[in-house]
Amino acid sequence: MTSAVNKTDEIGPLLTDLREILQSADGLVTYPFEPVSRIVEEMGEWLSTHSEYDELLEQVVAVTQNRVGAQEAGRMLLARGFQKIRAGQSYDAIRFFGRAQQKLALQESLDELAEGLFGCGLAYESVGLLWAARSNALSAADLALREYWQYGRLASRASTCVRRIVWLELQLGRVACAMQWMQVAFALAHDRGLDEEEKKKFSDQVTAQDATLGMLMLRSELEDLRRLRFLPDVLDECGLHLARMALLYALGHEDFLREEGTIPSTETAEQVRDLFTTLLKHPGSADLPDRPTGLGGGTIALLSHVLGCTLTVHSEEDDESLLLAERILATTEAMLATSLEFDIFPQRAEFSLNVERSNKVDGLPQCEFDESRSLGTVRHSGTIPNAIVSHDNWLLDIVLKIVGHMIILPDHEAYAQRVFGEELGLARAVNFTESSTAIRNILGHNPKFRLSDWNNEQNPRAFMVRRESRWHEGLLQSEKGENREEPAYGVGDPPKELLDRSVIKHTERKVLSLINMPLWDKAKWLATLYLWAEDLDREPFIALAFADSDSGKAIFGEWRAKLGNVDASEQLRVSIITGIDKANPFAYRVLVGCSTPTSRSGVREFVFISRIHRMDPPDSKNLEAFRVRYERVRKYRILPAFMPDATAKPEPFFDLAISKQMIRICPAWQIGENDPDSVAIDPQEEAIVPPEVKEPPILRLLDRRRRKKAR
DSSP: OOTTTTOHHHHHHHHHHHHHHHHHHTTOTTOOHHHHHHHHHHHHHHHTTOHHHHHHHHHHHHHHHHHHHHHHHHHHHHHHHHHHHHTTOHHHHHHHHHHHHHHHOSGGGHHHHHHHHHHHHHHHHHTTOHHHHHHHHHHHHHHHHHHHHHHSOOOHHHHHHHHHHHHHHHHHTBHHHHHHHHHHHHHHHHHHTOOHHHHHHHHHHHHHHHHHHHHHHHTOOHHHHHHHTTHHHHHHHTTOHHHHHHHHHHHTOHHHHHHTTSSOTTSOHHHHHHHHHHHHTOGGGGGSOSSOBOOOSSEEEEEEEETTEEEEEEEESSHHHHHHHHHHHHHHHHHHTTOTTSOOEESOSEEEEEEEEOTTOOSSOEEEEEGGGTEEEEEEOSOOOSOOOGGGOHHHHHHHHHHHHHEEOSOHHHHIIIIIIITOHHHHHHHTOOOHHHHHHHHOSOOOOSHHHHHTTSOOOOOOOOOSSOTTTTTSGGGSOOOOSOOOOOOSOOOGGGGOGGGOOGGGEEEEOOOOHHHHHHHOEEEEEEEOOSOTTSOOEEEEEESSHHHHHHHHHHHHHHHOSBOTTOOEEEEEEEOOOTTSTTOEEEEEEEOOOSOOTTOOEEEEOOEEEEEOOSSSHHHHHHHHHHHHHSOEEEEEEEOSSTTSOOEEOGGGOEEEOOOEEEEGGGOOTTOGGGGGOOTTSOOOOOTTOSSOHHHHHHHHHHHHHHO
16 A cells, blocks of 8 residues: 555555455454454555555444443453452353353454453363363463563463462372473563562462472372382472372482481371371362372373363373364363353263374364264374364364263253353363463473373483382272161252352262163163072073164173172162052162262262163062072172063073172162152052051152142
8 A cells, every 4th residue: 555655546446455454353262353453543644545555444443342342241250250269169261251252362452362362261270171271271371471482471370370280280189290380480471580579478388389280290090100210300399299298208219318417317108198198188289180180101091070070081192192182171161161050961971082184184173073982082183273263163163072972952042052052162162272372472482291201301220119019008088998788868958058059169069870872772771570490599680682782792791891790889770660650550660870889079060961761561570589599699680681572582692790798678668858869760650558657758758749830
């Protein structure tokens, strides 16, 4: 336009081009719209006679109004988000921050956008969604450091973001990643030139992170320690002396610690063990995983606990696979973050995804799913686009398929209207969960995110594992045995606070299931059979008869892989509920699911997935014969059988049998309102109640269901 200032016929098309550029740029986060709008305004002094200029100015006015209006709305939502955080209402905070992010995603409000991302990351973290929290904190750090890269001014918020990332990596158990971000935090603190008060606060936080890393080291398994044996000298070089001491003790080098004076000679072995036991069980370790993660060895497992389900992504160790795995987890968590309050039915307790690099893939990543194995695979070419465009949103396609394999939505429209519409959940999930750009902006193209990156740099000494078993054998709460006796169930309605899902973390909910729902749907459970020998002292058999032989055998194959040939811990729950229908006195239901855990281990809400089948025999002869034999020997075996239809002769598969001791055979009238077997009670049926029983527990169950239906 400068060169065409004296060529009137060329100005018009150029103004049209600029108008189209501004139209296309509307909504782009980093487009420098404000200076462009000022330039256009000044052009009016010498372009007032051009109609194309009037059209350009109208475009500038429209975009300015959208952006300025969006900024004000975004700032209001941002302030409300922080109010919700301070009030402890994390899910509401996620909703407000998510909406604020979309309105503040403008060049003119990048500072506020960074605040919104950091705040949303805090909210995600407070409900146990660490991958979503990490991606938001990374994006916030990248924006906070942009001023440093451009003008050399280092804002304090950049250091705050990076220190938060350290804590997140520690909670994820990723030793190498935590150490890398600690180095960045050290560098930022040095560049800022902290005053005395800031130095003390920073030093206290480093000490706390050092101790937390030590807690993680103490949880190591022997195979972990073999990979960590090179790390003590590196930790020493990094100034992480508590973590170094803990690792050396876990490796079995207590004598070395005594020789160098780290452990005083006056301390006995018992006193030293007590010290490390105290550190192992420190309250701060409650948020740590059972052991360090991401230590290498071919593939790396990344875990997420969302809606009570465990989503595990197994990634190859190359950078692109790891970044894609992290992005999938962050997007899934962000999308489902506020969904605990919905009546969502989980299909599985666990789902696994493999992320692989393949030379057979050309273009965007591709995914496929094996429903029967609860397994998905994502393959990529090694070049993964960072940007997501609406007409080809490959990431959203992958995540929605994962979610579809994990949960069932009873009301798709209501869910989509609230989460995807009102909350802008899709935008929240997709727009700020890509971390590769932020990582490379801050750390360059070779971050030290693998343990091998640290082992090779300084050529440290190796401290070989001297222990034959873990030093903490039996000390962790999760390793304690559980009493599998039937628990006592409460009477009356649960306390309201117990049902308030707005204060439950995703990690405080746990789905318990041994049911592979797609496999059971395919198998078609037709009947329950009983087999026994004439000898009353021999254990009887229960056979679940399936119309599809291969699927039935696959169900028991999965069970045997998880439980073994003997269900010693009685994880599989089998219940037979009799007297369910007064119109058919011999009818009963068989329920197969998971046993109720007696140890909560930090879980506030359990979700059970069961399969139920109604039997309508002409008499109770077979069931009674099984009961008599079971009560005599107190054990039985459960196995699959093939029965193509209800009239066919069954074919049992004895080689797939699982031995058990516990089974519940109970009349329906004894089932109360808080009994897990209450799912086998149909309110349309009239249960059989003995005439001498005046207030059967089943009445309380039916009354609660009527009240719930009335609401």
